[in-house]
Amino acid sequence: MxxxxxxxxxxxxxxxxxxxxxxxxxxxxxxxxxxxxxxxxxxxxxxxxxxxxxxxxxxxxxxxxxxxxxxxxxxxxxxxxxxxxxxxxxxxxxxxxxxxxxxxxxxxxxxxxxxxxxxxxxxxxxxxxxxxxxxxxxxxxxxxxxxxxxxxxxxxxxxxxxxxxxxxxxxxxxxxxxxxxxxxxxxxxIEGVEEEQFLTTIASMIDAKDVYTGGHTKRVASYSYLIAKELNYSEEKLSKIRYAAYLHDIGKLAIDGEILNKPGKLTKEEFEAIKLHAKYSFLILWDSPTLRQISFAALHHEKLDGTGYPMGFKKGWIPEGSQVIAIADILDALTSNRSYRQPLTFNEAFKIMEEMVGISFEKRLFEAAKICFGVG
Ligand SMILES: [Fe+2]
CATH class of the missing domain: 1.10.3210.10 (Hypothetical protein af1432)
Incomplete structure (x- = not known):
């Protein structure tokens, strides 16, 4: 494809x-x-x-x-x-x-x-x-x-x-x-090249930087695509979402691997340093006139109430695509293995995410996600 x-x-x-x-x-x-x-x-x-x-x-x-x-x-x-x-x-x-x-x-x-x-x-x-x-x-x-x-x-x-x-x-x-x-x-x-393979290579580089979340980028890309499909996006929009999801954490490449992979609790400064990845994703994507069209990818940690990062945007300012990626991102974080806890089932994860509706993402998008994962 x-x-x-x-x-x-x-x-x-x-x-x-x-x-x-x-x-x-x-x-x-x-x-x-x-x-x-x-x-x-x-x-x-x-x-x-x-x-x-x-x-x-x-x-x-x-x-x-x-x-x-x-x-x-x-x-x-x-x-x-x-x-x-x-x-x-x-x-x-x-x-x-x-x-x-x-x-x-x-x-x-x-x-x-x-x-x-x-x-x-x-x-x-x-x-x-x-x-x-x-x-x-x-x-x-x-x-x-x-x-x-x-x-x-x-x-x-x-x-x-x-x-x-x-x-x-x-x-x-x-x-x-x-x-x-x-x-x-x-x-x-580029003719005839399988884009999946290329994107996967880039995703592997991003995931290699963050060993705890192995395979995260690829899963976020596929979840985002599924949710976007459920929302009946046009082919062009679907393609953008997929690219954006593959590159949403590209800013992690600029974060110190030791902090990113530190076992145990992070200090406030370390947590702030990790949060910078979203800002870097934005700067890196914005830097290129073509990637700029998917720079919404970097807004996957924004919240509708304005408490997110890197911009602190509120409802109305956070593109739908960013929210779709946010849902996929949180869903994967909850359902995959972490050093500090067992993975949750999709049902359990959706239950927790229910409380984020209206704060982290809009209800309509969350409902679409539930339909694609056969929950609720
Ligand atoms: Fe992120």
Whole structure:
């Protein structure tokens, strides 16, 4: 199954995942922008045909570290290989990432190999430069690097306008945005791809971050879809709800995994930190003109009485879609295993939720949910 939205959203979702780094680790996000900028400049100088692969690999290199487990390039490679074929040269891009920490003298990782893809060598040089900002030391250590690529980097760094961009976060952001737009080739390539598989990959990344709620995102997506169907939404609206539900907790990618997974009671500060995930979801979705149309996803913790978060919106301001996701979210929280209690049955959960009607969500939506789960 493939929806209209899928055509435009794939790149945006990958980009949103990268964007989540901005809120959790600004320094790293800025270094990704710098890496993309310098790698592209070298690539353009060496061989124009490598540029697309260099761009993608340098952008997505850390995608595997977002899920909370620090498995570096292995995990990134696995994720990129695992998504349906949405990227041209997808498998080559995965290989480039895998080899981007290898060095020509065998001193790199993970395998210490000396024969390295050209694109990976370029990204590797840029990464090493950004670590120490010392090109002279790299020239001394030149057995590690391709001499020509290193020379090109040196020339690039001698140009004042490049240094100016490199020191200006906003300029780097512009470079990144421009290139994301330029290389948005996914539209043509997405045909025939099963969107479920792609969304599931993203959902797994979100769920991996929060180990207690394993599979939560996927269940919320399917519950939300069922409730929306019961409400007779149009195909387009149904598709939006599904996407929104898959991405409702994307802001968790920006939350410290240790707090998210802390066993036992949370302090007030820790609870406030976790609540930030909704705000981050909103910022991440709002950041992209296409994902903005599903930014209502981030309002799944709002309440009709205005006591929810992140906005504290009241009845009339909380979109129906957000409330549908809220119902699905609460339903799953109550019916799945938690460290501190046994899962409730659906009947028990609906009974508890009855008391939230008019406070957390509207009655009409709750009634629709009851019908789809055969309760009441
Ligand atoms: Fe949430």
């Amino acid at each position: 493939r929806s209209e939205l899928m055509e435009i959203l794939t790149l945006d979702i990958l980009n949103a995942v990268i964007n989540s780094i901005k809120y959790s680790d600004l320094e790293r996000y800025n270094s990704i922008k710098a890496r993309v900028f310098l790698s592209l400049l070298i690539g353009k100088e060496i061989d124009e045909t490598m540029v697309f692969k260099i761009f993608m690999a340098s952008l997505l290199k850390e995608i595997g570290e977002i899920g909370g487990e620090n498995k570096g390039v292995y995990k990134s490679t696995e994720i990129i290989r695992g998504i349906p074929e949405i990227l041209p040269f997808q498998y080559e891009i995965a290989d480039i990432i895998l080899e981007s920490e290898e060095r020509l003298d065998g001193s790199g990782a993970p395998s210490g190999k000396k024969e390295i893809l050209k694109e990976a060598q370029i990204i590797g040089i840029v990464c090493d430069y950004l670590k120490n900002n010392d090109i002279e030391e790299m020239v001394e250590n030149k057995r590690k690097y391709n001499e020509k690529y290193l020379e090109v980097l040196k020339e690039i760094l001698e140009m004042e306008k490049n240094i100016k961009i490199l020191r200006d976060e906003e300029e780097l952001e512009k470079v990144l945005r421009r290139n994301i737009k330029k290389y948005n080739v996914y539209k043509e390539k």
